[in-house]
Amino acid sequence: MRMEQTGKVKKDFIVCKDVMEEFPKADEGMFRVAENLNFTVKENEFLVLFGPGQCGKTSILNMIAGFDLPTSGSITVDGQEVKGPGAERGMVFQTTCLFPWLTVMGNVEYGPKVRGVGKKERRKKAQHYIDLVGLQGFENHFPVKISGGMKQRVGIARAYCNEPVVMLMDEPFGHLDAQTRYLMQEDLMKIWEREKRTVIFVTNNIEEALYLADRILVLTNCPTKVKAEYKIDLPRPRDYTDPDFLKLRKEISEVVDHTL
């Protein structure tokens, strides 16, 4: 489809240019969430935005998703400026936000259904992603009846089932216990390697960032901008106890600590 896709040269797929965002404060004046925010994401790259809590990571994702628009500057995805939400940008949210009135299957097939895909076809597709996140057998369960980890799996399957070109993940594992979190990270890597997408993953957990990322952007506190950039070339699947892993962990932790 695109000429640039030939060969191994990856082009800048998402471009954030001079992005600044402000909100009116409760009392008066403006609260600046981000300024001078510049970064690009390559096609099929797994980019992790890493920064302290409340630093505006979610705001960046919300702007790329199109829920909020930058006060100034621009965000383009595949050459198109973001002007609102769209089906080509899927999101996995921080807390599970499954529709409680629908079953697991109902939630996963929701995207294709909204776009008018026929029942047989969308069921088949939904089943594929339900299997991919390891939830076969739970198709007819309602969200209230399944665990937090399973809910996030459904959230991931639901986002994938709509086949977006960009996957935005807002601390999807932040509310899970440590054990489940490791498991989900492993599974997410497997899914990503099978179904490549451009992923922007937000986290405040350094190990998670290192385990998943092709590249890590370290963000500053509000107003947030890119403080440092790390390309992670460790082979996958990564080992949390690998000396190189630990060295990077220490290095990046120090950078972040200075910003606090």
Next chain:
Amino acid sequence: MQKKKSKYLWILSAVTVVFVLFIWWLVTDGLGIFTSNTLPSPIKIVQAFIKKLTDPNPDGATLGAHLLSSLKIVLSGYLLGVVIGIPMGIVMAWYEKADLMIRPVFDMIRTVPGIAWVPVMVVFCGIGFTSKAIVIFIGAVVANVINAYSGIKQTKQVHLWVGATFGASNWQLLTKIALPSAFPMIINGLKLSLGGAWTTIVAAELLASNRGIGYMIQQARGILRPDIIIVGMFVIGIVGSLLMLPISLLEKKVMKGGKW
């Protein structure tokens, strides 16, 4: 274990009912503390009930005829109120312009309690069917508008975002996300307004009527027939709870996955 336990729990309720009936019998026929002219015994109530089924004395109609008259008014006013109130609440919550247009009139109407409409309606339409049906209708519209409105307004932003990332249209966001979100509140409105309608009809019939359960009670009071008054009260209670049944069934059917 739990199933075995709940199987016999109804005995507790049965014991209470039997106990209350026994005390009632004891203070009336048993020990003669109250005479039939003040508090008739349970046996006399049953006798009065059976007699009233076929005997139009002393108020000109049988129990069935009174009940039918009350039910006709309640159901016509209530159903019309539901059919108009729920869509109105939804439209007001979803389209700001509709809200601005309807709200001034609605706010004036909602603060007047149902029963306060009776005098003016009697002046307009007499003491028959129409005046009371309109009063019931007003009460039902108000409760259903308020509940449908709050239900839609309480739709989680994140759910709407999910819909937006799936490319849902405004209409799909309303029908496929906001409406199911609002369902528990809408059911709540249905229940509240039905209770309100049933209360209002009895009160309205006490004030102005020539037929109906409230009228029957009022007439019995005039000629000192406490047995008929109490029969009327039981009928109100039992029919009122029977009317709730279809709503509870609907609630169970739609919310089979648990509450949200």
